[in-house]
Structures are given as C-alpha cells and as structure tokens.
C-alpha cells in the first residue's frame with residue numbers, strides 16, 4: 001500500500017513539475033527579466049544625469065522629481081508639477097520597466113527611451129531649460145567632460161549623448177521576482193488563493209485582452225471608454241494627436257500594471273486614487289461588466305502581486321559646478 005502510494009507519487013511528479021514550469025509558456029503574462037547587456041560605464045553616467053537638477057532652469061528639477069525611484073518611478077500626483085509650480089497636462093507614468101513599452105508616452109509619440117529622454121529638459125512645463133544651456137552646463141564641469149569622453153569617445157558633449165546615457169540607465173530599471181513571476185516560474189506557494197482567484201477573474205473578465213505580456217500592458221493602443229464613455233476634465237485627446245485620426249481620439253497606450261499598487265493615482269488624468277475603484281471602472285467601461293465587491297477585491301489582490309523587486313540604485317555623487325556653470329534661473 002505504502003509502496004503503491006510512493007509509485008503513484010513518483011509517476012505524478014514529472015507532470016506536476018511540467019504543469020508548473022509550463023506556466024511560463026502557456027500563461028498570457030510573461031516574466032520580467034533583469035536587464036541584460038547594458039554598457040555599465042554609460043549606465044553610471046546616465047544615472048548621474050537622471051539625478052542632475054542642473055539640467056533644469058531652476059536647478060531643482062531632475063528626472064527623479066517626477067519619476068521618483070523611491071516611489072515606484074512616479075510622483076503620486078494627479079499631474080506632475082514642473083518649473084515654477086506649473087501643473088502639467090497629464091499623469092506621470094512609471095519609468096520602471098518602461099523600456100519594454102511599445103513606445104513612450106501615453107500617446108506613444110516617442111518611439112523609444114532615447115527618443116524620449118531629451119524632451120523633458122526643454123519642455124517649458126517640466127524642466128524649462130534649453131538643450132544648448134544643458135550642454136553648456138555639462139561642458140562647464142570638468143568631471144562631466146572627461147566622463148562623456150570616456151563613455152562616448154568624443155570631445156564634444158551633445159544632447160543626443162545625454163539622452164543615450166539616460167536611456168541606458170533607464171534600461172536597468174527592471175523589477176523582477178514579483179510574487180506573480182515566482183508563481184509563473186513554478187512556485188505554487190508564491191501566490192495566495194485570493195491572488196490566484198483574482199488572476200483567473202482577470203482572464204475570464206477579459207482584462208487580459210489589453211493587459212498581457214511582460215508588462216501586463218504596454219503593447220497596444222486602446223480606447224479609454226471602449227464600451228461606455230469616460231468622463232474627464234482632462235483635455236488630452238490621446239493618440240489622435242500623433243496620428244491625426246479622429247478614430248484615435250481617447251486612444252491611449254495601455255499602461256503597464258507592473259507595480260500598479262505603487263503608482264496611484266490612476267488613469268491618464270490621475271483622477272482615481274484607489275486601485276479597487278480603478279479595477280471596477282475598467283470592468284464597467286472597457287468590458288461592460290459590473291464586478292461584485294468580492295471579485296473586485298480578488299482582482300485587486302492579484303494586481304498587488306505584480307509588485308517586483310526594485311532596482312537598488314546607489315545615489316551618485318554629482319560633481320560641483322564651476323565659475324563657468326550657468327546659474328539657476330528661478331523664473
């Protein structure tokens with residue numbers, strides 16, 4: 001009897017293991033892998049520039065001001081605050097795992113991180129500087145001059161190289177090993193039963209149609225308010241600003257749901273602070289279904305399991321200004 005049991009167990013084992021590791025290929029959500037093949041000296045330079053407030057007119061705003069790496073890569077504000085307390089037009093998306101997006105920005109107007117990275121520096125509502133002054137600032141600091149020379153093998157600092165270095169740093173901002181990814185890799189105990197139930201609901205209710213792949217989003221553009229319209233005070237028209245097509249009005253890049261419990265408030269207008277409420281709105285507007293309280297709680301629990309390990313970013317030491325460095329301008 002005892003032997004029979006052991007024999008059954010042994011013969012079952014391969015299928016159990018197979019069933020678990022199989023999730024990697026059969027599930028529509030994929031694992032977030034750590035960044036590979038990055039240029040480490042360029043990453044170090046990019047990290048300095050990421051934290052460099054002297055790339056802004058006031059010398060107080062850096063990329064990290066609105067994409068705080070200690071806060072899920074966002075500012076947790078409905079819309080970002082830029083130069084002279086200017087309230088920006090749209091919610092700041094997370095930079096964590098952003099490289100994996102189909103394109104950058106809510107409307108996808110920048111095709112990759114490099115194309116995106118110089119934009120905020122001369123955006124009057126963000127860092128309000130000019131590219132010329134940004135380059136002049138870096139050129140006035142000998143440590144930057146020699147570091148740029150080392151990384152790009154050129155005596156000239158260009159805004160393109162600034163963007164390339166920042167983008168290289170951003171590529172390292174991955175969040176692997178979330179509870180959900182450990183479960184995908186075969187650890188049955190990585191998720192609670194409620195989280196597992198939530199994931200099943202996420203699939204059966206149709207969320208997965210738009211939120212799938214490694215980012216649980218980020219791979220297509222979809223209309224906000226597919227079944228019922230979304231009412232907002234925000235004037236952003238979405239993807240039609242890029243394509244000029246009327247049919248792309250209120251179409252946005254589907255946001256990633258990785259680390260979503262950290263990146264409130266939700267939606268492009270940042271109007272919704274509670275994740276559970278965002279889940280219920282999505283079910284209503286995008287799929288035409290009303291979730292029960294229990295279903296909404298379960299899906300929310302599943303979404304919380306998408307929070308991964310955050311990159312350990314050691315704060316860089318920024319070199320001091322010189323007499324030639326342009327002074328901050330507060331207005």
Ligand code: HEC
Nearest residue numbers: 062063066080081082090091092093104105106117120126
């Ligand atoms: C004043 C706040 C602010 C500052 C400073 C800022 N950003 Fe952003 N960032 C935003 C907002 C708001 C958006 C969304 C804009 C949109 O989609 O139209 C955004 C979008 C992005 C995105 C696209 C993410 C996605 O999922 O589409 C990346 C990447 C990014 N910023 C990187 C940077 C870098 C690099 C810097 C520094 C050079 C920077 N940001 C400075 C507010 C800011």
Ligand code: HEC
Nearest residue numbers: 206207210222224226254255266267268278279282283286
């Ligand atoms: C038809 C495509 C589609 C479907 C189906 C869909 N979503 Fe979304 N989801 C989007 C788009 C587009 C946005 C961005 C909307 C905006 O900000 O205006 C979004 C935003 C979200 C957000 C907020 C993300 C953020 O960073 O602000 C959450 C949470 C979310 N969806 C969860 C869900 C859940 C849960 C379901 C199923 C009940 C679901 N979605 C179904 C397309 C979809």
